[in-house]
Amino acid sequence: MSGYMGKILRVDLSTGSLVDEPLNEDYARSFVGGSGLAARYLYDLAELDSDPLDPHAPMIFMTGPMVGTPMASAGRYSIGALSPLTGIWGESNGGGFFGPELKFAGYDGIVITGRAEKPAWLSIVSGEPQIHDASDIWGLGSYATQARIREKLRDPKARVACIGPAGEHMVRMAAVMNDHGRAAARTGMGALMGSKNLKAVAVRGRAKVPVADPDGFKQVLRDINAFLKEDMASQSLRMAGTASYVDLALLYGDMPIRYYKQGEWDGGNRLSGVLMVEGYQNRIAACYRCPIACGRETRAPGYGLEKVDGPEYETLGSLGSLLMIDDMEAVIYAGHLCNLYGMDTISVGVTIGLAMEMFEGGIISAADTGGLEIRYGDAEIVHKLIGLIARREGFGAVLAEGSASLAERFGVPEMAVTVNRLEVPMHDPRAFAGMAVSYALSPRGACHMEGDMYGVDMGQVPASEIGIIPGDRFDTSKEKGRIAARHQAWRNLYNALTICQFMNPGVPLILRAVNAVTNWGLEAEDLLVLGKRLMTLKRMINLRRGVTRENDRLPEILMKPLTGGTEGHVPDVEALLRGAYEEYGWDPETGIPTEETLSALGLDFLQ
Numbered sequence: 001m002s003g004y005m006g007k008i009l010r011v012d013l014s015t016g017s018l019v020d021e022p023l024n025e026d027y028a029r030s031f032v033g034g035s036g037l038a039a040r041y042l043y044d045l046a047e048l049d050s051d052p053l054d055p056h057a058p059m060i061f062m063t064g065p066m067v068g069t070p071m072a073s074a075g076r077y078s079i080g081a082l083s084p085l086t087g088i089w090g091e092s093n094g095g096g097f098f099g100p101e102l103k104f105a106g107y108d109g110i111v112i113t114g115r116a117e118k119p120a121w122l123s124i125v126s127g128e129p130q131i132h133d134a135s136d137i138w139g140l141g142s143y144a145t146q147a148r149i150r151e152k153l154r155d156p157k158a159r160v161a162c163i164g165p166a167g168e169h170m171v172r173m174a175a176v177m178n179d180h181g182r183a184a185a186r187t188g189m190g191a192l193m194g195s196k197n198l199k200a201v202a203v204r205g206r207a208k209v210p211v212a213d214p215d216g217f218k219q220v221l222r223d224i225n226a227f228l229k230e231d232m233a234s235q236s237l238r239m240a241g242t243a244s245y246v247d248l249a250l251l252y253g254d255m256p257i258r259y260y261k262q263g264e265w266d267g268g269n270r271l272s273g274v275l276m277v278e279g280y281q282n283r284i285a286a287c288y289r290c291p292i293a294c295g296r297e298t299r300a301p302g303y304g305l306e307k308v309d310g311p312e313y314e315t316l317g318s319l320g321s322l323l324m325i326d327d328m329e330a331v332i333y334a335g336h337l338c339n340l341y342g343m344d345t346i347s348v349g350v351t352i353g354l355a356m357e358m359f360e361g362g363i364i365s366a367a368d369t370g371g372l373e374i375r376y377g378d379a380e381i382v383h384k385l386i387g388l389i390a391r392r393e394g395f396g397a398v399l400a401e402g403s404a405s406l407a408e409r410f411g412v413p414e415m416a417v418t419v420n421r422l423e424v425p426m427h428d429p430r431a432f433a434g435m436a437v438s439y440a441l442s443p444r445g446a447c448h449m450e451g452d453m454y455g456v457d458m459g460q461v462p463a464s465e466i467g468i469i470p471g472d473r474f475d476t477s478k479e480k481g482r483i484a485a486r487h488q489a490w491r492n493l494y495n496a497l498t499i500c501q502f503m504n505p506g507v508p509l510i511l512r513a514v515n516a517v518t519n520w521g522l523e524a525e526d527l528l529v530l531g532k533r534l535m536t537l538k539r540m541i542n543l544r545r546g547v548t549r550e551n552d553r554l555p556e557i558l559m560k561p562l563t564g565g566t567e568g569h570v571p572d573v574e575a576l577l578r579g580a581y582e583e584y585g586w587d588p589e590t591g592i593p594t595e596e597t598l599s600a601l602g603l604d605f606l607q
């Protein structure tokens with residue numbers, strides 16, 4: 001099985017059992033890896049009507065065939081499970097070095113079930129798994145946890161994925177952190193890990209990932225690296241990280257301001273990537289074998305910090321412009337607090353934004369918040385709330401349940417800017433209409449990693465061979481919906497190959513690389529079929545979790561026109577969705593994949 005280690009580790013934390021299992025070759029061939037393969041295993045192993053935090057619920061760490069090879073920007077891993085935040089299919093992926101190291105340790109993935117009697121951590125060193133007592137590290141922040149485990153293993157190169165206090169307290173927006181500040185952040189995977197009493201997973205090894213055609217692979221890698229060297233998007237990511245997008249985002253109206261309700265704001269310019277580089281950057285940082293190197297190490301001397309990870313664009317939006325905070329250093333510090341406690345900066349920022357909007361609108365008062373005045377522009381209150389959320393203290397315990405829960409609790413569900421209970425990221429579908437499909441149909445709820453149509457319409461994702469054609473960003477037609485669906489399928493495949501979405505050398509080069517590693521002999525159109533199969537499998541899991549056609553929608557606040565870069569545009573969600581259902585082969589009335597579609601995609605077992 002070229003590209004794979006051929007082995008999965010099954011861990012039952014309730015019994016302490018550790019069992020090696022051969023990787024299911026048919027599953028790998030059909031569902032590839034990462035979130036796709038995790039979804040296939042989950043379908044077999046999970047009680048689909050159970051509580052995501054049920055001890056028997058599986059939590060699946062998974063890599064893909066490109067991970068651990070010399071492929072550019074393929075240093076990622078996925079976690080798949082039922083989400084404690086949304087209640088539906090959840091997936092999250094993180095960069096850094098953990099994914100490749102898991103393969104070097106001898107495994108493609110880890111399936112974890114059960115709940116340890118007392119805090120535990122898992123190590124896999126060169127094919128030898130072991131469960132350890134984590135009582136002495138329970139309560140530590142994510143950075144200290146990673147450092148302590150490396151000390152315990154006496155190996156500074158061990159890679160550690162762990163939770164901080166937020167995961168331990170089962171905060172529904174808790175992340176799994178690895179390689180310092182890298183995060184598998186979305187959908188509350190940290191809460192799931194906390195519910196299993198599992199503090200960390202550490203991996204280390206020296207195994208080699210088999211590649212079917214090493215010479216062909218070398219050649220295509222040369223071509224990919226040459227492309228990335230010249231590529232404008234890669235160059236700006238290298239220069240200023242994902243923060244390089246702030247200026248453009250403000251221009252397009254893509255960066256949400258004041259809880260998605262304001263179209264323009266001068267303060268946004270003070271969050272620009274150029275200012276971040278000039279004023280706060282220490283150095284650039286890269287994931288495993290990534291020539292783009294979008295990672296940043298920055299500093300926040302005003303908060304006594306000489307070394308801080310980030311901030312990413314998403315953090316500058318969610319903890320900056322969304323909350324009307326234009327103090328770069330305060331945003332860097334807020335992002336750092338989220339990393340330390342182990343939380344998703346998007347969900348945390350959006351939930352605090354909702355609290356601000358409710359407070360300023362008189363829906364909640366200091367009597368509800370434990371005396372806190374939660375107002376826009378107040379960085380100090382944001383820093384305080386982050387700690388309260390992570391520890392579930394005071395009003396933080398209410399926010400720890402997420403935006404949808406907060407809005408429902410105070411009788412204003414329409415104020416939650418969520419899709420399927422996942423907070424909307426920092427890309428506004430009023431700026432790029434195709435994002436309406438990405439959000440409304442994303443299997444994990446509002447997600448920019450399953451259809452970055454802003455990238456397509458800015459010409460940064462060359463994939464015309466499979467019908468992903470850049471066009472008018474305000475086009476809200478059925479045909480645009482079809483393009484957005486194809487792109488969503490393409491990104492689902494990226495998440496299954498477990499390669500970074502900032503690496504976009506085009507379909508022919510990706511195809512050559514995949515074939516060189518796996519020897520699958522795929523054609524370009526096969527890639528789209530694979531992506532649609534993954535989307536449809538996750539869709540079926542969600543339908544069994546109670547999702548209906550009614551869930552395919554955008555939040556009310558995003559359907560109101562704004563001035564500024566969005567020029568008053570609002571997407572016609574129904575028209576876009578009609579195109580998307582058609583492209584996927586899902587019934588336009590019910591949103592359910594048809595029998596013909598399931599058969600054509602090799603998903604008969606779902607009928």
Ligand code: SF4
Nearest residue numbers: 287290292294500502
């Ligand atoms: S582009 Fe950034 S996130 Fe992607 S692999 Fe490279 S360093 Fe990691």
